[in-house]
Amino acid sequence: MDGTYTQNDLTRIVEADKAHVWHHLVQHKPFESKDPNIIIEGKGMRVWNQAGKEHLDAVSGGVWTVNVGYGRERIAKAVYDQLMKLNYFAGSAGSVPGALFAEKLIEKMPGLTRVYYTNSGSEANEKAFKMIRQIAHKRYGGKKHKILFRDRDYHGTTIGCLSAGGQDERNAQYGPFAPGFVRVPHCLEYRKHEQDGAPEENYGLWAAEQIEAVILREGPDTVGGLCLEPVTAGGGVIAPPEGYWQKVQEICDKYDILLHIDEVVCGVGRTGEWFGYQHYGIKPDFVTMAKGVASGYAAIACCVTSERVFEMFKDDATDPLNYFRDISTFGGCTAGPAAAIENMAIIEDEDLLGNTVAMGDYMLDQLRALSDRHKVIGDVRGKGLFLGAELVTDRDTKEVVPEAQVQAVVADCMAQGVIIGATNRSVPGRNNTLCFSPALIAAKDDIDHIISSVDGALTRVFG
Numbered sequence: 001m002d003g004t005y006t007q008n009d010l011t012r013i014v015e016a017d018k019a020h021v022w023h024h025l026v027q028h029k030p031f032e033s034k035d036p037n038i039i040i041e042g043k044g045m046r047v048w049n050q051a052g053k054e055h056l057d058a059v060s061g062g063v064w065t066v067n068v069g070y071g072r073e074r075i076a077k078a079v080y081d082q083l084m085k086l087n088y089f090a091g092s093a094g095s096v097p098g099a100l101f102a103e104k105l106i107e108k109m110p111g112l113t114r115v116y117y118t119n120s121g122s123e124a125n126e127k128a129f130k131m132i133r134q135i136a137h138k139r140y141g142g143k144k145h146k147i148l149f150r151d152r153d154y155h156g157t158t159i160g161c162l163s164a165g166g167q168d169e170r171n172a173q174y175g176p177f178a179p180g181f182v183r184v185p186h187c188l189e190y191r192k193h194e195q196d197g198a199p200e201e202n203y204g205l206w207a208a209e210q211i212e213a214v215i216l217r218e219g220p221d222t223v224g225g226l227c228l229e230p231v232t233a234g235g236g237v238i239a240p241p242e243g244y245w246q247k248v249q250e251i252c253d254k255y256d257i258l259l260h261i262d263e264v265v266c267g268v269g270r271t272g273e274w275f276g277y278q279h280y281g282i283k284p285d286f287v288t289m290a291k292g293v294a295s296g297y298a299a300i301a302c303c304v305t306s307e308r309v310f311e312m313f314k315d316d317a318t319d320p321l322n323y324f325r326d327i328s329t330f331g332g333c334t335a336g337p338a339a340a341i342e343n344m345a346i347i348e349d350e351d352l353l354g355n356t357v358a359m360g361d362y363m364l365d366q367l368r369a370l371s372d373r374h375k376v377i378g379d380v381r382g383k384g385l386f387l388g389a390e391l392v393t394d395r396d397t398k399e400v401v402p403e404a405q406v407q408a409v410v411a412d413c414m415a416q417g418v419i420i421g422a423t424n425r426s427v428p429g430r431n432n433t434l435c436f437s438p439a440l441i442a443a444k445d446d447i448d449h450i451i452s453s454v455d456g457a458l459t460r461v462f463g
């Protein structure tokens with residue numbers, strides 16, 4: 001097929017999909033009586049489905065991925081040229097786009113020096129976990145092997161990543177999990193009333209100190225790493241409170257704990273800086289990234305480390321076990337870094353970081369104005385073009401809106417031709433945050449369109 005489809009083609013495609021494709025994150029029973037949505041085409045911030053219906057995509061491909069928008073010929077051409085030159089060779093060797101993208105990426109990440117290529121965010125996080133474990137074995141007789149993760153954070157779909165998963169509903173029924181992963185409390189200030197002992201003032205400092213309390217309970221000599229999202233994504237779009245990160249950094253330095261920042265969602269521009277952690281002046285040992293690295297034009301993920309970490313894996317070349325004995329087959333695909341080079345160049349050429357800051361501020365203001373009109377919006381938060389609106393039945397008690405009503409808002413927007421997201425199957429009883437992550441190319445008109453569709457949906461669902 002050449003990309004233009006007749007009605008017969010589309011009917012066949014829908015039938016093939018219904019018969020054979022197992023969609024992600026979806027209960028399939030409803031497809032016995034209705035058709036699944038099949039996205040046929042995308043351009044800029046818009047996509048069209050099999051019925052030819054146009055949608056404004058306010059979540060960059062559903063899961064905050066297509067940061068530079070759809071239909072970028074420049075990326076497609078670079079990928080085509082690279083595939084014709086060399087599509088693949090195992091990552092034990094280098095490649096031209098792999099070397100060039102690593103150089104470009106490291107320019108944006110002062111203090112970090114090494115890029116390990118993989119093919120998904122989960123896999124990138126697994127690499128960091130494995131490195132932390134191997135360092136524990138090499139330097140501490142295996143003792144300093146525990147990895148801390150935070151309530152409400154998500155780091156991926158594998159059993160290893162779910163073991164570091166702070167979203168109980170996402171984890172449910174997939175245990176038992178791997179040992180040696182320990183949870184620390186979340187830092188969502190809006191819900192501090194649900195946390196024992198949380199103070200009215202200086203909440204950020206207190207939330208960070210809760211991490212220290214866990215380290216002291218477990219024994220600092222057993223804790224090797226701390227893995228955090230810079231802004232929690234699917235757990236409720238949680239931007240960290242004032243004072244949080246500074247204290248987290250101090251704690252990691254004090255107890256010699258490697259800091260792993262999961263930038264799978266925030267990385268490469270989403271928050272208005274190249275990386276989310278760069279808003280907070282922290283110095284991670286590992287940074288993992290995936291979705292926005294090539295905006296979904298090719299699969300690519302990276303685990304980036306400091307030279308200090310890298311050095312620990314080559315200090316004794318006579319020992320056959322003393323290096324990172326890991327491979328990611330598709331980490332050797334050259335389409336990923338070829339696409340990532342162009343993706344980054346587009347962000348630079350079009351000043352999409354500047355646009356993200358400006359449009360993020362504008363969208364935040366518009367969401368706040370919306371909350372003046374709809375008291376069901378209890379909290380609006382986020383960073384750059386990565387925003388959330390938490391829905392509550394009562395602003396004083398902060399009682400959560402039933403998930404069915406949250407989903408009704410999403411469905412109403414969809415019916416209007418605007419795709420928004422909501423936290424789902426994530427934190428039990430807390431799947432009540434509408435999520436917005438439009439492409440970094442968003443203009444005021446696009447944001448106005450998204451806001452007015454949410455305005456209409458909230459009016460219809462809640463009156």
Ligand SMILES: Cc1ncc(COP(=O)(O)O)c(C=O)c1O
Nearest residue numbers: 120121122154155156233264290
């Ligand atoms: C913060 C975070 N980390 C890791 C992942 C896993 O990435 P992937 O689905 O590419 O394995 C996700 C996916 O949504 C994520 O949101």
